[in-house]
Amino acid sequence: MSLRPASLALLAVLAAGPCAAQMTACPSSLGQGQKVLVDDIRGVESLVLDTLRGRVDAALAKLQLETRAARSASSASAPDPRVRAVRCFQRLPPDGSAFDDDVARELNAREVVLEVWAQTAALPPSQGPGFRALVGYALVPLRHYMPASPQGVLVIESKTRSVDSIDDLLALLDQSGALAIYTAVGSGVRFLHIDAYDEARTQLCAALGRLERIRKPSPDDVELKEAVRAMAQDVVRRARADPGYRGDMRASDPRSCIPPPV
Amino acid sequence: MTPPLHVLVRAAGALTLAGAAVLAHAGMLNVPCSAPFVFRGAAVNVMVMPFTMPDKRSAAADLLAQLVQRETLRSIAKFSSVASVQLRQTGSPSCEPEEVRAKVLGERGGARATVEPGRGVVMVWGRIVESGDTLYSQVFVDFFRRGGVERLELPLADGRLVGPLSAQGFAGPHRRIDRAVLAKINDFAARNNVVYESADEKSAKTTIPLDVPFYYYVTEIRGDWMRIATFTPDNAPPSQIQPGQSVFGKRQWMRAVAAEPDWTLRKVLPEMAFVEGAVGYLVLRDVRSASLAPAARTAMLAATTRALDEWQQNLRRNVLERELEVFDERYAVAASVASEMQGVLRLSAPERSAADLRLAREKFAASSRLQPGNPDARNLALMSDLALAARSGEEAEPPLRAAEALLATLGIAPGNASVQANLRLTYRWLLGQAGARPAAWKPLSGEDRARLAATLGTLDEAALPR
Numbered sequence: 001m002s003l004r005p006a007s008l009a010l011l012a013v014l015a016a017g018p019c020a021a022q023m024t025a026c027p028s029s030l031g032q033g034q035k036v037l038v039d040d041i042r043g044v045e046s047l048v049l050d051t052l053r054g055r056v057d058a059a060l061a062k063l064q065l066e067t068r069a070a071r072s073a074s075s076a077s078a079p080d081p082r083v084r085a086v087r088c089f090q091r092l093p094p095d096g097s098a099f100d101d102d103v104a105r106e107l108n109a110r111e112v113v114l115e116v117w118a119q120t121a122a123l124p125p126s127q128g129p130g131f132r133a134l135v136g137y138a139l140v141p142l143r144h145y146m147p148a149s150p151q152g153v154l155v156i157e158s159k160t161r162s163v164d165s166i167d168d169l170l171a172l173l174d175q176s177g178a179l180a181i182y183t184a185v186g187s188g189v190r191f192l193h194i195d196a197y198d199e200a201r202t203q204l205c206a207a208l209g210r211l212e213r214i215r216k217p218s219p220d221d222v223e224l225k226e227a228v229r230a231m232a233q234d235v236v237r238r239a240r241a242d243p244g245y246r247g248d249m250r251a252s253d254p255r256s257c258i259p260p261p262v
Numbered sequence: 263m264t265p266p267l268h269v270l271v272r273a274a275g276a277l278t279l280a281g282a283a284v285l286a287h288a289g290m291l292n293v294p295c296s297a298p299f300v301f302r303g304a305a306v307n308v309m310v311m312p313f314t315m316p317d318k319r320s321a322a323a324d325l326l327a328q329l330v331q332r333e334t335l336r337s338i339a340k341f342s343s344v345a346s347v348q349l350r351q352t353g354s355p356s357c358e359p360e361e362v363r364a365k366v367l368g369e370r371g372g373a374r375a376t377v378e379p380g381r382g383v384v385m386v387w388g389r390i391v392e393s394g395d396t397l398y399s400q401v402f403v404d405f406f407r408r409g410g411v412e413r414l415e416l417p418l419a420d421g422r423l424v425g426p427l428s429a430q431g432f433a434g435p436h437r438r439i440d441r442a443v444l445a446k447i448n449d450f451a452a453r454n455n456v457v458y459e460s461a462d463e464k465s466a467k468t469t470i471p472l473d474v475p476f477y478y479y480v481t482e483i484r485g486d487w488m489r490i491a492t493f494t495p496d497n498a499p500p501s502q503i504q505p506g507q508s509v510f511g512k513r514q515w516m517r518a519v520a521a522e523p524d525w526t527l528r529k530v531l532p533e534m535a536f537v538e539g540a541v542g543y544l545v546l547r548d549v550r551s552a553s554l555a556p557a558a559r560t561a562m563l564a565a566t567t568r569a570l571d572e573w574q575q576n577l578r579r580n581v582l583e584r585e586l587e588v589f590d591e592r593y594a595v596a597a598s599v600a601s602e603m604q605g606v607l608r609l610s611a612p613e614r615s616a617a618d619l620r621l622a623r624e625k626f627a628a629s630s631r632l633q634p635g636n637p638d639a640r641n642l643a644l645m646s647d648l649a650l651a652a653r654s655g656e657e658a659e660p661p662l663r664a665a666e667a668l669l670a671t672l673g674i675a676p677g678n679a680s681v682q683a684n685l686r687l688t689y690r691w692l693l694g695q696a697g698a699r700p701a702a703w704k705p706l707s708g709e710d711r712a713r714l715a716a717t718l719g720t721l722d723e724a725a726l727p728r
């Protein structure tokens with residue numbers, strides 16, 4: 001069993017199978033406010049596929065439940081930091097390159113901060129019986145505002161063999177940590193670029209705090225952490241340089257997102 | 263027309279827990295999700311939502327939800343004026359917790375009855391995966407009160423420090439449940455799903471059908487037994503509950519305690535302990551609980567603390583190392599919110615001692631260690647530092663240090679209204695603008711005074727409406 005970021009090329013190979021579909025528009029009404037789009041989750045009907053669907057669903061429910069209090073923390077006139085999940089059945093990107101400049105621009109304009117898709121496929125015969133599960137994350141604002149950033153689209157690959165237990169599978173396919181981090185990053189980048197500095201700093205610091213606590217970070221995690229750290233500091237610099245900014249960051253020049261313990 | 267719960271309280275008369283508490287509780291099974299129902303007069307309603315499998319119906323999931331409802335009612339019966347309702351999905355749309363929450367809070371139409379202002383709700387639901395002889399269940403818990411978020415207030419100088427809990431809901435870890443164990447738990451629970459003619463298992467009895475709505479009030483407790491009165495929401499008694507009224511005629515007694523305590527759902531779903539603790543927390547924090555007799559309050563507080571302790575200990579013991587391998591914050595919220603609730607309860611009594619403040623501070627600091635970047639958890643710990651510093655003769659952290667830590671907290675969450683308000687009050691207090699300071703304090707240096715005054719000016723500007 002393994003858990004590591006997969007290359008976009010690998011995702012493309014997997015997605016080229018019979019389960020792949022062209023990326024169609026999300027049929028659901030997107031409405032106002034920041035949102036996470038959750039696409040179809042497809043593959044060979046199996047316990048792995050059922051479990052993956054369940055874990056993505058559960059991760060979304062967990063995120064919304066545990067961040068509901070965020071609205072009450074800020075003043076009523078501030079932008080709403082909460083993120084809503086929108087299901088997009090029948091939508092499945094053929095691979096990460098589907099999030100080209102035009103798609104990223106359109107999604108960003110509709111306040112999408114993250115798009116999630118997933119699929120499973122059988123392992124090649126040389127690797128024995130089992131499945132490969134891929135979960136893709138398009139951090140839309142990062143992809144839109146910083147198109148050169150390799151963290152704009154991230155894919156997590158997991159392999160499971162037929163002998164693996166459900167216990168292992170449930171833990172392996174748990175997406176709650178990744179979803180919480182990537183949502184906070186997407187939201188923070190979006191707020192930064194609409195000059196909502198306070199909200200940007202809050203989201204980016206929340207993301208950085210979680211990234212710092214990953215025990216075995218992947219190379220993508222490490223790069224994302226450094227990018228988020230730089231952006232969290234950039235927010236302060238931009239806010240303090242903006243003559244129109246009247247918020248709390250004028251009162252001090254906060255540096256670290258991880259203050260000393262209380 | 264829903265019968266008011268106070269009628270029941272009167273009908274029930276004085277029933278004692280640890281010598282003092284009046285007990286009244288009510289239950290409902292199989293209520294349609296599309297038209298949720300709550301007991302308006304109850305201090306807390308526990309709403310048990312469906313346990314589901316993605317895109318599938320599952321008899322095991324339905325059974326789990328029913329067991330959760332029944333066991334919840336038994337475990338919370340010790341708290342005054344509580345109810346437990348099991349919702350069942352009936353066709354589409356699906357039973358979405360957010361939708362049900364909005365309906366019972368009156369934010370959206372469709373509920374048969376809404377929660378009264380100030381009253382609390384605990385919602386429980388789950389997702390399951392079935393594999394052969396085993397089920398895996400993940401439980402979600404949400405708790406809230408109509409009319410505002412749960413927050414601590416502590417007086418300081420001429421103002422009040424305020425701090426909300428860092429969260430009011432969480433998802434627990436997945437739990438492995440053997441079908442054989444669940445069946446055995448159900449067998450024992452089924453012994454509680456029977457109405458008897460008298461408080462005696464040998465008396466004539468009728469089993470309550472599992473698939474029809476069943477609404478009841480408890481009107482009397484006698485030992486391990488409870489006497490019930492049944493009703494339906496559409497055909498409720500017009501004026502008051504008649505003790506002894508039952509759709510089962512003379513059969514009106516149910517077992518009030520688990521038939522076999524070692525075979526309860528709590529053994530396999532420890533989240534049940536948190537649910538019990540959350541109900542106790544909401545009851546104790548209800549302003550109408552101020553009139554509780556001290557002995558009753560003490561008993562409730564002890565039961566609540568025990569339940570929240572049990573939940574945290576289980577979480578520490580059972581969160582598997584492999585789950586911590588990747589993201590070790592996965593269940594941080596589940597543990598830290600319970601710690602914060604214990605801290606808040608410690609400070610709920612009007613007379614708070616320095617020892618209470620210190621113990622509460624430990625709980626808040628424990629929560630902050632679990633979520634180091636969470637501004638609300640830090641805020642609660644720093645509020646207790648400041649409240650301790652305000653007490654003459656108490657050894658405490660220097661208030662200037664707490665103020666600096668609050669400023670650092672605002673640096674990770676600028677715009678956080680509670681942290682901002684607390685910091686402004688603290689600065690005014692340190693600068694002598696908010697009333698007297700403890701005589702034992704060392705005066706601020708001129709440099710500190712100038713720095714604090716400048717920062718306060720900026721914070722005051724930031725607080726102006728934008």
